[in-house]
Amino acid sequence: MRLNSRGFTLLEMMVVIALLAIIMIGLLNLLDTSSRISIVETELADTQENVRFATYHIMRTARMMGSAAMPFAGNIGGSDVWLAGELVSNATGTATTPFGTVSVVAGSDVLTLRGFFEISPFFVDRTAAGATSITIDESADGAVINTNFNNVDHTTIEGRGIFFMGRMDQNEYAVGQIGSGSSKDPDTDTPDRQLVINYGAGTAQWSGLNPAGISVTGGVPFDVYRVGIMDSYTYFVAPDFTLQRLRANASGATSEPVAVNIGSLQVELCVDVDGDNQCDSWLSAPTATQAAGGQVIGMRITVFGRTGREVFGWVEPTSTFQTAAGAAIADINVGNLDRTHKWRRIEVAAALRNYLF
Numbered sequence: 001m002r003l004n005s006r007g008f009t010l011l012e013m014m015v016v017i018a019l020l021a022i023i024m025i026g027l028l029n030l031l032d033t034s035s036r037i038s039i040v041e042t043e044l045a046d047t048q049e050n051v052r053f054a055t056y057h058i059m060r061t062a063r064m065m066g067s068a069a070m071p072f073a074g075n076i077g078g079s080d081v082w083l084a085g086e087l088v089s090n091a092t093g094t095a096t097t098p099f100g101t102v103s104v105v106a107g108s109d110v111l112t113l114r115g116f117f118e119i120s121p122f123f124v125d126r127t128a129a130g131a132t133s134i135t136i137d138e139s140a141d142g143a144v145i146n147t148n149f150n151n152v153d154h155t156t157i158e159g160r161g162i163f164f165m166g167r168m169d170q171n172e173y174a175v176g177q178i179g180s181g182s183s184k185d186p187d188t189d190t191p192d193r194q195l196v197i198n199y200g201a202g203t204a205q206w207s208g209l210n211p212a213g214i215s216v217t218g219g220v221p222f223d224v225y226r227v228g229i230m231d232s233y234t235y236f237v238a239p240d241f242t243l244q245r246l247r248a249n250a251s252g253a254t255s256e257p258v259a260v261n262i263g264s265l266q267v268e269l270c271v272d273v274d275g276d277n278q279c280d281s282w283l284s285a286p287t288a289t290q291a292a293g294g295q296v297i298g299m300r301i302t303v304f305g306r307t308g309r310e311v312f313g314w315v316e317p318t319s320t321f322q323t324a325a326g327a328a329i330a331d332i333n334v335g336n337l338d339r340t341h342k343w344r345r346i347e348v349a350a351a352l353r354n355y356l357f
Helices: 010-064 288-292
Strands: 073-076 079-082 085-088 094-097 100-103 110-115 133-137 161-165 173-178 194-200 226-237 243-249 252-259 262-272 281-283 295-306 343-351
Touching: 010 110, 010 226, 010 243, 010 252, 010 262, 010 295, 010 343, 073 288, 079 085, 079 288, 085 094, 085 288, 094 110, 094 226, 100 252, 110 262, 226 252, 226 262, 262 288
Parallel strands: none
Antiparallel strands: 073 079, 085 110, 094 100, 110 226, 133 194, 161 173, 161 226, 173 194, 226 243, 243 252, 262 281, 262 295, 295 343
């Protein structure tokens, strides 16, 4: 008996195989696209986190900068110079900092801040400063007057600045440099430890911060009431797109990474020129003379981050680098930027401790 049935023809089988191949290719393309999107989104999330950390790091330092009567910039011997801070706007590939030349992403700013960032100042007896050293007591008359002794590692302070404060109403201050051989009593002597800091006039990076006619050579020329270990941090974006911090130490200064995938740093200074504690102008590329012409009471910090790899077919909109009114943020030049990466920015305004300036 012959059955009236038959199987698939060769043509039908080929059509089915072709359809299955198309479906598989579509699924693979979908998987590839999904994988690419996932990678980009992961990198973008990492970039945003780096931008947040970099912004916080600089803002925190800016809010701690300054000391006693030292202004952001001022006149010394007839010349306006940077003091507690320094801003190099739109560096062209290299920038001169207080501790040498650094390579910088073109168009990015370079910001130097000085202050007591790691150890708060000490109270001292007004005659404690000798010609080449100062002795700091943990306690006086049975009471602890300096609670920050545990924060001091005397073996790591060489090369940093030492800041002497006199009478606040006279704006007295002097700056030197910490030398070698400083010492601190062991913890077993708590709370009667002593810290002895050796110092001298030091290099121009420190001695150049003194008011006209002031030097610590041979001793501080006024009674000292407080003394601080002064730090100098310089922030810049290196050509490998890492935010670096140049930190003063015994070797002069050492560059330390802060955050990766940072595309640009832009800084503006808020200057009060009439003494009413109100911002009269925001300066994106100030000279030392402009900063010295008033009181720097605020700082606007904008950090731009970019993904580590290019995004296929993507061009970052210019609005990322502009204000709501369409003006360039600070004085950033969009032409210097590789917009085939995805970018993110965070902008913060920090009120500086103007009561110290």
